Amino acid sequence: MKQTFCIGRTGAAALVISALMVGLSLSVVGGGASGAASKSPITIGVSISETGDFSPDGAADMNAYSLWAQLVNDSGGILGHKVQMKFVNDASSTSQVVTNYTTLLSKDHVNFVFGPFSSLLTIPASEIAARYGYAFVEPSGGSQAVFNRGLKNVFEAEPQAGYQDMLSFGDWVLGLPKSERPKTAAYATEDDPFIGPEVAALQAKFEAAGIKTVYNKTYPIELPSYAPIALGVAQSKAQVVVLGTNLPDATAFTQTFIQQKYNPLAIDYASGPDQGTPWVKAVGAKNVAGTTVPLGWLPTLSTYQNKAFVAAYVKKYGGNAAAMSTDAGEAYSVGQVMAQAITAAGSLSNTKVIAELHKLTFKTVQGSFAFNKQGIPNGHVVLGQWVNGSLQIIYPPAVATVKALFPKPAWGTK
Amino acid sequence: MNGGLLLGASVLGLLLGGIYGLMASGLALTFGVMRVINVGHSALVIAGAYMSYELFAHLHIDPFVSLVITMPVMFLIGMGLEMAFLQHLREDREQFSVLVTWAIALGVEGVLGYFCGTDLVQISTNYANSSFSIGGVQIVYIYLYGFLLGALLMGLLALLLRRTTFGWSLRATVLNRQAAQLIGIDVAKVSAIAFGIAAAMAAAGGALYGMLNTFNPGSWYDLIGDLLIIIVLGGFSSVRGAFIASLVVIMFQEILSVIISPTWADWSFFMLLAIVLIVRPSGFFGVKTREA
Structure with a gap:
């Protein structure tokens, strides 16, 4: 009996579609320069504080994100895809940031998202990202509240979680010879979920080491004047002052x-x-000497791609390296972390990228670090101090670029 | 409690209160004359701060001297804004004016952000940190100069309101807009000039604000709440009330900040507002208006 094969119209259509899909797959697998050109871009959405209280930080974040995308595209993109940033303004508002990420994920269907500025905005924004199964690498949300909600998608792209930042100052002070070590301390901090715990951790460290607290105040962020609190600190005559400020x-x-x-x-x-x-302009060049601050990033660090980043940033936005905000380095690191995670995953799947974020050690302009289960980085920030008109590293000694000024020079000493 | 600290905070509160009085006076004036709740007034203060900053940073003109430029310019801008956006509001002026002036403030913020950037800046004169001591209390020159400037401008405004024909027209408009119109007062013109004066006062307040604080185009959000509370306590449309209320409010806040805590000072401040509104809903110096 002669057997005939009849596939019918439906079957023929299925074959044609299958053939097209195979062809399409092969062209994608083929990759290379011509493949990159034909691939759709990776879209990355970010909510930026272009206006409102965080606008200076927001501007630095946006500059760094844009520059990162430009440099990535110049070098061929990620997995052969060009990168396209989509920025939306949240006006530093916690409700607007929720609206923005919801829109980016549910309407714009961006491939990935990057985080906004501050713990205040990161906390609600990361919950939206978690709901949609997106990785949420962010530049500066370092309060404990960011990490203790059981989310598996949040990663702070800094060497050390923000709430531990000020401990480097404690290590430096307690490392001074006992005869020079201060005996009294004053603390004043904004009523802020990010900064308050930083100051509290340092205060606990100092008190445990026998440094007596002579003044301690928490104040609302928006006051007509900070002078009465500063007056209280001054009148306490504390030998060391710790300020939870912006x-x-x-x-x-x-x-x-x-x-x-x-x-x-x-x-x-x-x-x-x-x-x-902005710091030098605000307080005057003669008054910056000896002021200290924890630093995750500096333009002078000899870390991964830092030199190229600083040069490109100054070329694109003008000014000079010393004028760059640390926010820029932190935001640029977000891009570096994500690029390495996507490349390692070999996929644009957020699930696979999140898995890589939990596994890899990342090289960034702030140094190398990995994340624990909560997304907390395992590196260390350094302590910076203004010395001879520029911000230098004074602690830990292994990476110090200059000898620390102690005691702090009098105000008006350049 | 350290007596020196209390005295220092009291002096600081008094001087700062004068500066806030200057900033709030324009807000009280626009509400009184035009029945306009100008929530964008603080954006005009910040615009004034930027004008002083740019003149100081690029032409090295002292912020007190540059007032001869910034106040007339802001007067004209104020008149222009009033004629373009507010004069057309015929009904429910109080309600609609909130929306319109909010939009104006956002526009001002956008323009400032575009031309001046969003970095925080401050007008740092060479006498910014100078002070002298009286009885162990350090008096900071800028606060003292600011208080004196505020008192001077408020005095001049009081003279304008009480001793000139324009002032009578303006006060008549405050008492009853429609009746003022009926007796031949050009209410539209009076309103435009009043808004111009308010903007000029904002320019002076802005110069002082910019010398005492870092600011950027978004700083108006922080300021407007304080200014609104001051004019509510002062009696909405009373310029004198706004000045005295600001002295009381800021001193109250500064003293509570040092004797209890800044957080309690904020809370107590709103309690004071609630008590005054219950006991005397028209504020300290509320003007009784007559509706036609």
Whole structure:
């Protein structure tokens, strides 16, 4: 009996579609330069604080993210795909940041997202990303509240979790010869979920080492004046001052100390002196010497691709390396981490990328680090101090670029 | 409690209160004359701060001196904004004005951000950190100069309101807009000039704000809440009330900050607001208006 094979119209159509799909797959697998050109771009969505309280940090983040995308594209993209950034403004608002990430994920269907500035915005934003199964690598959300919610998709792209940042100052002070070590300390901090725990951790360390607390105040971020609190610190005559500040209140405290003619032996800020030129302009070049701040990144670090990053940043945005905000280095690291994770995963699947984020050690402009199960990085920040008109590393000794100024020079000493 | 600290905070609160009074005066004026709740007033303060900053940074003109430039410029800008956006509001002025002035503030923020960037800046004069001591209390020159400038401008504004024909027209408009119109006062013109004056006062307040604080185009969000509370306590439309309320409010806040805590100071401040509104809903110096 003669057997005939009849596939019918439906079967023929299926064969044609299958053939097309195989052809398409082969062209993708073929890769190479011509493959890259034909591949769709990887879209990456970010909510940026272009306006509102975090706008200076937001601007630095956006610059660094844009530059990272440009440099990645110049070198052929990731897995042969070009990178395309999509920025949306959250006005530093926790409700707007939720709206933004929901839109990016549910309507724009971006391939990946990067984090916004601050723990305040990272906490709600990362929950949206977790709901959609997206990796959430972020530049500066370092409070404990970011990591203790059981999320598996959040990773802070800094050498050390932010809430531990100020401990490097404690290590430096307690490493001083006993005869020189300060005996009293004053603490003043913003009522902020990120900064408050940093200061509290340092205070506990100092008190355990016998440094007596003579002043301790927490204040709301938006006050008509920070001067009364600064006045209280000055009148306490504490030998060491620890301030949980950002640039505006760091400036106000410093100015009040100068006006009150109060000069402690050492003074550490959560943030302020790390802002480069804005810090110098705000308090005056003659008043920056001896101010200290924890640093995850510096333009002078000899870390992975840092030199090229700094040069490209200055070329693209003008100014000079010393004027660069640490936010820029932190945001650039987000891109580096994600690029390495996507490349290792060999896929644009967020599930596979998250798995790689938990496994790999990443090389960034801030140094190398890996993440634990909670997404907390395992590296160490350094302690920076303004010495001879530039921000230098003074601790730990192995990476120090200059001898620390102790006691702090008088205000008005360049 | 350290007596020196209390005295220092009191002096600081008094001087700072004068500066906030200057900033709030324009807000009280626009509400009184135009029934406009100008939530964008603090954006005009920040615009004034930027004008002073740019003149200081690029032409090295002292912020107190540059007021002769910034105040007239802001006066004209204020008049222009009023004629373009507010004069057309005929009904429910209080409600709609909130939306319109909010939009104006966002526009001002956008323009400032575009031309000046979003970095925090401060007007850092060479006398910014200078102070002198009286009875163990350090008096900072900028605070003192700011207070004196505030008192001077408030005095001039009071003279304008009480001793000139324009002032009478303006006060008549405050009491009853429609009746003022009926007796031949050009309410539209008075409103435009009043908004211009408010903007000029904002320019002066902005110069002082910029010398005492770091700021960027978004700083108006932080400021508007304080200014609104001051004019509510002062009696909405009373310029004198705004000045005195700001002295009381800021001193109260500064003293509580040092004797209890800054967080409690904030809380107590709103309690004070609630108590005043219950006991005297028209504020310290509320003007009784007559509706036609």
